[in-house]
Amino acid sequence: MSHKKEISRQADYPFKVEIQTRWSDNDMFGHLNNVIYQRFFEHVVVAFLNGPCAMDLLNAPVITFAAESQCRFLRPLSYPGQVVAGIRIDHMGRTSARYGLALFEEGQDEAAAEGHWVHVFVDRTSQKPVPIPDTVRAVFDAHRRSP
Amino acid sequence: MSHKKEISRQADYPFKVEIQTRWSDNDMFGHLNNVIYQRFFEHVVVAFLNGPCAMDLLNAPVITFAAESQCRFLRPLSYPGQVVAGIRIDHMGRTSARYGLALFEEGQDEAAAEGHWVHVFVDRTSQKPVPIPDTVRAVFDAHRRSP
Amino acid sequence: MSHKKEISRQADYPFKVEIQTRWSDNDMFGHLNNVIYQRFFEHVVVAFLNGPCAMDLLNAPVITFAAESQCRFLRPLSYPGQVVAGIRIDHMGRTSARYGLALFEEGQDEAAAEGHWVHVFVDRTSQKPVPIPDTVRAVFDAHRRSP
Amino acid sequence: MSHKKEISRQADYPFKVEIQTRWSDNDMFGHLNNVIYQRFFEHVVVAFLNGPCAMDLLNAPVITFAAESQCRFLRPLSYPGQVVAGIRIDHMGRTSARYGLALFEEGQDEAAAEGHWVHVFVDRTSQKPVPIPDTVRAVFDAHRRSP
Numbered sequence: 001m002s003h004k005k006e007i008s009r010q011a012d013y014p015f016k017v018e019i020q021t022r023w024s025d026n027d028m029f030g031h032l033n034n035v036i037y038q039r040f041f042e043h044v045v046v047a048f049l050n051g052p053c054a055m056d057l058l059n060a061p062v063i064t065f066a067a068e069s070q071c072r073f074l075r076p077l078s079y080p081g082q083v084v085a086g087i088r089i090d091h092m093g094r095t096s097a098r099y100g101l102a103l104f105e106e107g108q109d110e111a112a113a114e115g116h117w118v119h120v121f122v123d124r125t126s127q128k129p130v131p132i133p134d135t136v137r138a139v140f141d142a143h144r145r146s147p
Numbered sequence: 148m149s150h151k152k153e154i155s156r157q158a159d160y161p162f163k164v165e166i167q168t169r170w171s172d173n174d175m176f177g178h179l180n181n182v183i184y185q186r187f188f189e190h191v192v193v194a195f196l197n198g199p200c201a202m203d204l205l206n207a208p209v210i211t212f213a214a215e216s217q218c219r220f221l222r223p224l225s226y227p228g229q230v231v232a233g234i235r236i237d238h239m240g241r242t243s244a245r246y247g248l249a250l251f252e253e254g255q256d257e258a259a260a261e262g263h264w265v266h267v268f269v270d271r272t273s274q275k276p277v278p279i280p281d282t283v284r285a286v287f288d289a290h291r292r293s294p
Numbered sequence: 295m296s297h298k299k300e301i302s303r304q305a306d307y308p309f310k311v312e313i314q315t316r317w318s319d320n321d322m323f324g325h326l327n328n329v330i331y332q333r334f335f336e337h338v339v340v341a342f343l344n345g346p347c348a349m350d351l352l353n354a355p356v357i358t359f360a361a362e363s364q365c366r367f368l369r370p371l372s373y374p375g376q377v378v379a380g381i382r383i384d385h386m387g388r389t390s391a392r393y394g395l396a397l398f399e400e401g402q403d404e405a406a407a408e409g410h411w412v413h414v415f416v417d418r419t420s421q422k423p424v425p426i427p428d429t430v431r432a433v434f435d436a437h438r439r440s441p
Numbered sequence: 442m443s444h445k446k447e448i449s450r451q452a453d454y455p456f457k458v459e460i461q462t463r464w465s466d467n468d469m470f471g472h473l474n475n476v477i478y479q480r481f482f483e484h485v486v487v488a489f490l491n492g493p494c495a496m497d498l499l500n501a502p503v504i505t506f507a508a509e510s511q512c513r514f515l516r517p518l519s520y521p522g523q524v525v526a527g528i529r530i531d532h533m534g535r536t537s538a539r540y541g542l543a544l545f546e547e548g549q550d551e552a553a554a555e556g557h558w559v560h561v562f563v564d565r566t567s568q569k570p571v572p573i574p575d576t577v578r579a580v581f582d583a584h585r586r587s588p
Binding site: 024026027028030033035 | 318324327329
């Protein structure tokens with residue numbers, strides 16, 4: 001039995017999108033700037049909420065605020081490559097959820113970066129926490145981390 | 148005895164810089180986009196390394212790669228306010244260090260966000276880990292978290 | 295009589311703001327990326343509209359859409375320097391205005407970049423052009439290019 | 442005979458790329474922020490120089506500096522749509538060239554934005570203007586604006 005932390009693979013993430021890198025994503029060292037990794041996490045989170053979860057973040061009465069973000073950088077990514085970003089639900093509470101997130105160099109099965117975001121669901125007007133809408137909860141359930 | 152996590156204060160961070168927000172830092176919800184918090188962490192980290200640590204990241208033979216980043220969002224920040232960003236050394240190994248980081252709304256003593264970055268020091272050419280230079284190590288020692 | 299185009303000077307711009315550069319504003323060639331110059335033009339335009347013009351872009355019934363932008367790059371700017379950005383009114387129509395814009399390296403009197411933006415004033419809801427509000431028009435008049 | 446300025450069409454641009462929009466490209470008014478248009482111009486310019494022109498901007502002895510940029514905004518673009526960006530050579534001198542540039546909403550034949558960039562070719566080390574390399578000049582010739 002090993003305690004070595006496993007690097008996650010593409011199959012560990014049930015929803016994935018391709019992200020096009022931009023020249024301006026690279027930093028002065030010729031790799032994707034590490035802040036851009038969070039930008040790519042945002043991309044897959046928004047694609048997941050607007051897509052399968054059908055949330056319509058621009059107009060919906062319930063929106064999401066970030067409570068926490070984290071990223072471990074495992075290998076460099078660079079423009080002009082394509083990046084695959086994956087998301088899964090690691091934990092779901094009443095008013096918040098924790099997403100497991102990863103970035104992959106196109107064609108590679110081992111993650112180049114792993115991390116998570118915690119989102120709190122809030123009323124757009126009052127900005128107070130509200131229960132995760134049932135329709136969203138059902139989609140989250142279908143995208144939980146496999147045991 | 149309380150287990151409640153304390154919110155850090157400005158005095159907990161021995162090196163601080165002011166950061167000017169930009170209109171484009173706000174997201175469609177009218178607050179600083181959460182990815183921008185990482186951009187502000189980058190700002191204070193670079194100011195610390197180029198300033199007190201005298202590293203000259205553009206030309207030095209030893210540069211830094213991010214290994215991990217993390218942020219907890221405690222209260223919203225918005226353009227056009229000024230933000231104060233603070234850094235301290237939470238842990239120092241042979242080739243890597245962990246920085247404690249925080250952002251404050253100007254004039255507020257409780258952090259609006261807290262987090263950390265882990266930097267690995269690498270040779271600019273080989274990109275292999277190398278010991279933290281002695282001059283940098285001395286400055287890190289002087290900026291350790293107070294006990 | 296010379297036809298040589300004059301490089302504009304700080305005194306040619308009646309409203310100016312200081313802009314803090316960021317590490318991420320530099321491109322892989324070690325200078326401010328040229329797209330960032332437009333970001334800095336945006337900074338002074340928004341500061342002028344929200345400040346002296348008292349427009350409150352986030353809530354006002356009349357907002358502005360860009361119709362045209364232009365920039366000539368005269369000398370490089372770089373992080374970590376401060377940049378001074380200036381604005382003046384070059385032309386004012388019924389529903390639109392043309393701003394003259396310039397960026398200066400701190401402490402330099404000759405512009406590092408010159409350009410202009412044309413803004414159309416539109417109703418926030420209908421997004422149709424509307425007359426420039428009288429209060430804004432008065433401030434524009436006071437910031438016209440000197441003859 | 443009409444003096445009305447024609448809006449350019451996709452066929453007017455011999456080299457085109459698709460650009461994926463990002464959530465963060467939208468501004469607080471729900472459209473692509475106008476500075477992002479310049480980012481998209483940069484995207485197609487770099488794709489053209491690194492692609493057909495085989496310039497390898499990261500390592501080549503000759504690099505390019507922007508001397509001028511311009512954009513006219515004709516209709517709004519928004520996340521999450523795809524954008525088509527086109528480039529053609531409008532003018533070529535000894536050490537500089539002017540690119541005609543346009544952005545199109547996917548599936549639309551009339552441009553959403555038109556503009557140009559002027560690039561000066563410079564020696565990477567001395568940063569002095571140098572003649573456009575012959576191999577690049579040949580590709581530019583093949584991408585000139587049709588008469």
